[in-house]
Amino acid sequence: xGKTVVEKILARAAGRPAVxxxxxxxxxxxxxxxxxxxxxVINQFLEIYKGTGLTPRVWDPSRIAIIFDHxxxxxxxxxxxxxxxxxxxxxxxxxxxxxxxxxDLGGICHQILPENGYVRPGAVxxxxxxxxxxxxxxxxxxxxxxxxxxxxxxxxxxxxxxEVPATIKVVVNGKLPPMVGPKDIILRLVGQxxxxxxNYRVLExxxxxxxxxxxxxxxxxxxxxxxxxxxSGIVPADAETLRYLREEAGxxxxxxxVTPDRDATYVRTLEIDVSKLEPQIACPHTVDNVKPIGxxxxxxxxxxxxxxxxxxxxxxxxxxxxxxxxxxxxxxxxMLVFPASGRIYTQALLQGLLxxxxxxxxxxxxxxxxxxxxxxxxxxxxxxxxxxxTNRNFKGRMGNPASDVYLCSPAVAAAxxxxxxxxxxxxVTVGGVR
Amino acid sequence: MSDVVLMLxxxxxxxxxYPGRYMATVLPTETPQFAFSDLGExxxxxxxxxxxxxxxxxxxxxxxxxxxxxQAVSTLKGYELVIIAKGFARIFTQNSVNLGLxxxxxxxxxxxxxxxxxxQGDEVINVTRGKRFPIVPLPPARQVLIDAGGLIAYTxxxxxxxxxx
Numbered sequence: 001x002g003k004t005v006v007e008k009i010l011a012r013a014a015g016r017p018a019v020x021x022x023x024x025x026x027x028x029x030x031x032x033x034x035x036x037x038x039x040x041v042i043n044q045f046l047e048i049y050k051g052t053g054l055t056p057r058v059w060d061p062s063r064i065a066i067i068f069d070h071x072x073x074x075x076x077x078x079x080x081x082x083x084x085x086x087x088x089x090x091x092x093x094x095x096x097x098x099x100x101x102x103x104d105l106g107g108i109c110h111q112i113l114p115e116n117g118y119v120r121p122g123a124v125x126x127x128x129x130x131x132x133x134x135x136x137x138x139x140x141x142x143x144x145x146x147x148x149x150x151x152x153x154x155x156x157x158x159x160x161x162x163e164v165p166a167t168i169k170v171v172v173n174g175k176l177p178p179m180v181g182p183k184d185i186i187l188r189l190v191g192q193x194x195x196x197x198x199n200y201r202v203l204e205x206x207x208x209x210x211x212x213x214x215x216x217x218x219x220x221x222x223x224x225x226x227x228x229x230x231x232s233g234i235v236p237a238d239a240e241t242l243r244y245l246r247e248e249a250g251x252x253x254x255x256x257x258v259t260p261d262r263d264a265t266y267v268r269t270l271e272i273d274v275s276k277l278e279p280q281i282a283c284p285h286t287v288d289n290v291k292p293i294g295x296x297x298x299x300x301x302x303x304x305x306x307x308x309x310x311x312x313x314x315x316x317x318x319x320x321x322x323x324x325x326x327x328x329x330x331x332x333x334x335m336l337v338f339p340a341s342g343r344i345y346t347q348a349l350l351q352g353l354l355x356x357x358x359x360x361x362x363x364x365x366x367x368x369x370x371x372x373x374x375x376x377x378x379x380x381x382x383x384x385x386x387x388x389x390t391n392r393n394f395k396g397r398m399g400n401p402a403s404d405v406y407l408c409s410p411a412v413a414a415a416x417x418x419x420x421x422x423x424x425x426x427x428v429t430v431g432g433v434r
Numbered sequence: 435m436s437d438v439v440l441m442l443x444x445x446x447x448x449x450x451x452y453p454g455r456y457m458a459t460v461l462p463t464e465t466p467q468f469a470f471s472d473l474g475e476x477x478x479x480x481x482x483x484x485x486x487x488x489x490x491x492x493x494x495x496x497x498x499x500x501x502x503x504x505q506a507v508s509t510l511k512g513y514e515l516v517i518i519a520k521g522f523a524r525i526f527t528q529n530s531v532n533l534g535l536x537x538x539x540x541x542x543x544x545x546x547x548x549x550x551x552x553x554q555g556d557e558v559i560n561v562t563r564g565k566r567f568p569i570v571p572l573p574p575a576r577q578v579l580i581d582a583g584g585l586i587a588y589t590x591x592x593x594x595x596x597x598x599x
Contacts, residue, residue, distance in 0.1 A: 024574075024575040036457075037503070043460065048593065051590075054594075054597060079458045129502055130502040130525060145528065146504040146532060146533075147460075148529070148585050149532055152586075156589060160588070160589070160592070161575035161576065196496035196523070199523065231524060373449075374454045375458070392449070394500060395450055395472070397447075399453075401453075401472040
């Protein structure tokens with residue numbers, strides 16, 4: 001019987017000839033990622049060793065990645081002390097894939113991993129962050145776990161009691177219309193599946209639209225797969241994956257794409273034609289409350305946010321800057337831009353995109369999670385509304401339960417920043433003069 | 435037998451259970467103070483120790499969706515609350531098993547604040563209403579961790595087997 005991508009990856013990682021959905025396995029972990037919550041992982045890791053007489057030692061320091069992104073630079077003494085504790089642990093254990101708060105090498109974990117070539121097709125990647133699903137964009141199996149589970153991985157090098165997920169095949173066909181992109185596809189899909197519709201499932205992406213899509217767009221799709229409850233999103237590795245890893249991530253050596261068998265077993269197949277897709281908006285307070293833009297156009301916004309692990313890459317910034325260039329953010333709107341990594345920040349700087357944003361009246365912030373999860377900066381006032389390219393709009397997500405968050409693509413965010421109300425980007429002119 | 439102290443709807447996210455702005459707090463001894471902090475009245479009752487251990491929170495589908503933050507589990511574990519829901523999100527379920535938070539999946543559950551509930555075998559009994567609701571058992575792979583006393587204890591055992599002293 002044919003196998004899905006996740007079944008093939010887990011069979012290899014568990015050292016078995018074959019596994020099927022529902023089997024329980026203990027896969028070897030290729031990469032174990034944490035961010036600031038590494039501080040909690042360290043606590044739990046040390047707890048495991050208590051009373052054992054063994055010296056606490058991570059199983060393989062070259063397979064652990066720690067990236068500071070959630071609260072950078074530190075917003076409080078507590079965070080700063082947690083970060084200090086992680087730095088000391090990293091040094092003591094010889095962890096090499098460590099990205100501190102730096103303008104050149106820093107950024108959001110879900111951008112740092114791909115752009116540094118840490119994720120390979122077929123790998124098992126676990127992260128103490130629910131958006132670890134992002135890395136399926138490179139043909140890996142990547143999913144989020146809690147801090148205690150990560151401590152267990154640091155000790156043993158394997159994930160315990162992993163049930164092989166069943167797979168939903170998502171086939172996307174059609175040419176995307178102008179001003180409609182990967183974010184609109186995934187919002188539409190989450191709306192269709194609902195917030196729990198893919199619980200304990202993998203979304204495996206296929207179709208001509210996916211094959212023609214850049215790795216950046218695929219990262220957006222896989223990033224938000226978790227918003228439908230999916231364990232992971234996976235785009236089977238192809239020529240574009242290899243191009244990205246060789247040319248952009250500088251990966252040398254053998255890369256082995258994992259593709260599903262023709263007769264693989266799927267629990268469900270969804271077919272989406274995007275040739276007439278409109279810009280999509282996730283409305284408060286759940287990500288699956290998705291409407292086509294016409295239903296909410298004209299809604300007043302106080303803050304527009306462009307960035308995050310979902311939409312903070314160079315192509316996202318290019319689209320937004322193209323709309324804003326030579327124009328002004330509307331009075332009464334705060335526009336915040338935060339590129340996903342130092343590398344992207346530098347590219348955007350050299351291309352003049354950051355100047356486009358600043359001249360238009362936007363505030364360009366340092367790479368990191370920024371306002372997305374309401375822990376650091378860019379909080380909303382009572383009764384205010386944000387329009388954001390981030391991935392969650394739960395009540396209180398941006399730090400204030402008395403505010404609303406709408407989610408959208410970079411094109412919608414930029415067009416709306418100019419008007420102060422949710423605006424269809426297909427109605428604005430692009431290519432203004434610098 | 436204990437009372438239902440809070441009723442919640444579908445898709446209660448970890449941002450509601452434990453808001454992101456408190457994520458720098460990680461110690462299980464410190465996280466309980468922020469449980470449901472945006473539900474001010476309930477949070478105040480918890481902190482004032484007016485909610486007995488073993489009390490029930492009853493929720494709809496997909497409880498604990500969103501972030502992988504383990505604080506969303508340790509904050510509830512701190513009060514030894516029991517969560518009954520029509521369904522749970524994956525990472526929240528795994529974190530609960532790992533840390534020993536008692537979560538019960540009962541897809542047909544009907545209750546209101548103040549109802550008395552009792553867990554009997556594979557059923558939730560709503561004593562107040564005289565109704566019984568079936569419980570979906572945890573998969574065996576998860577039950578192993580609970581039987582071992584949580585993931586820390588289970589990993590410790592596996593580590594000792596791997597590297598005998």
